[in-house]
Amino acid sequence: MAQLDESLLTDLPPFSALDRAQIRAILDQATPKRYDHESAIFHEGQDADRFFLLLDGYLRVIRTTPEGEQIIALHISPGQLFGIAPALQRDTYPATAMAATESLALSWPVRLWEEFTQNYPSFATETYKTLGARLGEMQTRITELATQAVERRVAAALLRLVSQSGRKVDGGVEIAFPITRQNISEMTGTTLHTVSRLLSAWEKSGIVKSARKRIVVTDPHRLLLLSGAQS
DNA sequence: TCATTAAGTATGC
């Protein structure tokens, strides 16, 4: 297999403080893999034998309830670590990771986790930042679920998607991966019908524009007001 | 206020 280029990692926060030789050593132990659209990288409950870094594409991290319904826990954007069960002292993955687009990821065997965190302080601090950010987002979402009306939750979810993955297009900012109303309902604890109605209403009033699996936010400010954010 | 049911249209492989 061809050698991976060092530039893949040099600009990413977990590695940016490392020198060339260190990055080389890390890359030489990594396995790159491409994942098809809608394929799973790993499954909930599966033995956590590797941890990952997403180089390209977008992932949905999904938990399935005993009743079989899916809940989208979070999305992963390029440059982020995922499947970091070892940081949680776990030996199985707590959720399933699905490719929302065709994706490319590096992975390492878990036995390297300790080596990385011990030898590369920036890697360790960055993983704790990542965990902290995800924990924070989950806490906000739990609070929203318990206290906010559906419209606010959906508005807040769209804003989060846009801030994490938005790309500029003419007339607004587009969520960078295909997303259905069903997906959004799985993030917000409602039904696809309610999401559909909300998006239709927002489209009529010029806040969003949407086509099948694509959503462009054309008026982020008004969406922010709908989310109930305090000025 | 929102989920559910139901019945329809649109879209893309």
Place this chain on the structure above:
DNA sequence: GCATACTTAATGA
């Protein structure tokens, strides 16, 4: 032309 995505209305908890 079929499955999937999406829309809309009606009903009732």
